[in-house]
Amino acid sequence: MTYDPSADVIEVIRTPSPGPVAGAYRAFGETLRGLKTTFARIIEGPVTIQYPEEKTPVYPRFRGRHKLHRFEDTGLEKCVGCSLCAAACPADCIRVVAAENTPENRVSAGERYAAVYEINLSRCIFCGYCEVACPFDAITMGHDYELSDYTRSDLIFTKEMLLAEPVERTPLRTEGE
């Protein structure tokens, strides 16, 4: 079977031409409608969020900057230095160096603790796999998304920074918002 190009032609369906007078009337009407639309926006008011002063609230499950946790009663770190988070991390941005807990120096609840715990936030993709991998819920994703800095090395967060109570810079969405 030979190819017939005319079979592919789709006929354009146009509305009947309104003619000059009705066309002019229609164009004028549509212009007025457009003017009404733009004027209605003034009455509606701007929808802009003035960012540094106003912030978009985040959802409770928003994945922002990580937090490390302590037990509330004993004050011991939850992290036992197992490096499962580092293993789960697709961006390879977590570095954990474990050390043994001793009776004199007891840092975590388990046998070992994280002597070094660093997250390179310039590489982190905020996937939340570390949170999922952690067997003790020691690391969770927080709500802070304001993570810019002047040098790359400033974005490597150490254990102390992750353990510290973060500044609540980001509003959380209220129920139903």
Place this chain on the structure above:
Amino acid sequence: MRAFANVYYFEPWWIQVVKALVIFLVAFAILPLLTVYERKLMGRMQGRYGPNRVGPFGLLQPLAEIVKFATKEPSRPTTSVGFLFRLAPVIAILTGITALAIVPYGDVQHIFGRRVGLYGIDVSIGPLYVFALAGISFYGIMLGGWSSGSKYSFLGAMRGAAQLISYEVSQGLSLVGVIITAGTLSLTGIVHAQHGMWYVIPQFVGFIVFLVASFAETNRAPFDLVEADAELVQGYFTEYGGTPFVAYLFAEYVNMVVVSGIAVTVFLGGWMIPGNPHVPGWVDPIVVIVKMMLFITFFIWVRATLPRLRYDQLMSFGWKVLLPLATLNLLVTAIIVGA
């Protein structure tokens, strides 16, 4: 020697100088605010704030921008024609400001025992003066676009030439109806002739034609094919930067003010207030400026609303719709006035 025929030349020269300075300074104080006003209003129409960071309500934005533009390094393309490239923005802004001189802001007042007309000069050729200067100002666009040596500038300038020629005809003809009715070319005379009724009512068609043609004459949206930022970058002033760029920008706003001034004077009764209440003389300029602001607001409103016309639409609209309408209006007016 008399500079202009038939002018009631009653003011000493120093009053003329003072008036020129006042008009110039007030215009240059208002123009930067107008740019902020336009951007803020357009912002509101698009659901955003517009400039609001520099100074209270963003009012100092133009100051920051002028500093920014003035400190730019002057540069020009190697293909440009230097002399004309520098001259063109000067022509553009000079003609705009010169046209501002004849907009009447009020009647003749008695200030310190002297008779002072609240206008730059009351020329006996009125609107023709504006059209003459508009004709020259178009050289600012043409020369600027051509001497840049850039294809975008050149295209913009060519479009500008065709557009200005097409729409100047309709704009001129739309005013002739008023001139016939008033029987004078003097702008103050036209305002005085509107004591009974503003010409916007008997000359409504002329008013609409003038309004639409003004959009084209001032290169404002939806007739901003000369600039057409989407297709031609910035049209005739693509290659300009720094102060010459500001000069072009200001020229556009000055033209807008002039056109609004002419429209207010010719169609909206100048300094007249509906009902003609007896008001002190200093109210006149305020009335005129308020009316001008209404026009400018409308200009901005339309800019935020309508998309740019295609080039052939622009041409067919100008020649096939506006020109016949203006001619018809003129003919009917002439017949009615003559009869």
